[in-house]
């Protein structure tokens with residue numbers, strides 16, 4: 001999921017789009033993000049990574065891909081799978097999502113990210129793969145505040161396929177940060193972001209993205 005110059009800091013007004021910043025560090029009160037619009041080195045890399053994951057990822061079925069909202073179970077409006085170290089799982093407003101053993105392609109992406117000094121040399125032990133088959137697929141507002149998450153580690157998100165909008169909202173501050181997550185881009189989110197609500201809304205006519 002995607003660059004550079006993250007040391008260059010600039011503050012922007014609320015709602016400013018990441019495309020106005022370029023590759024940059026974005027900071028709002030409790031929100032600390034670094035967006036790398038072209039993390040993957042070329043469109044060939046992007047196409048190759050996307051094609052590999054499209055071929056190799058086997059998504060969970062409705063027994064796991066469901067969410068509990070307002071007292072009822074609903075099918076998840078996207079596909080999901082998880083890969084990671086043995087015994088690692090993730091639980092949010094859904095059943096426990098166990099990690100399948102690393103796919104070689106995902107392990108290779110994990111190792112590239114771990115070797116990247118800009119990202120702090122984090123050894124990632126888990127990868128959640130969300131697939132948005134069409135523009136109708138989305139993830140609603142949520143906080144990444146699950147106890148399974150290591151509070152000292154960033155969440156790093158590589159986007160492949162169609163560009164999709166993503167936003168963070170801080171309800172008490174009235175602040176909103178919007179990003180257009182381009183295919184081949186990478187978003188690094190610090191732990192503090194977990195105070196904000198994040199969402200990837202439905203977007204008419206968008207093609208497949210992961």
Ligand SMILES: O=C(O)CCC(=O)C(=O)O
Pocket residue numbers: 128130139142144157166181198199200210
């Ligand atoms: O797919 C994305 O880029 C967003 C996913 C997300 O916010 C989550 O899984 O918590």
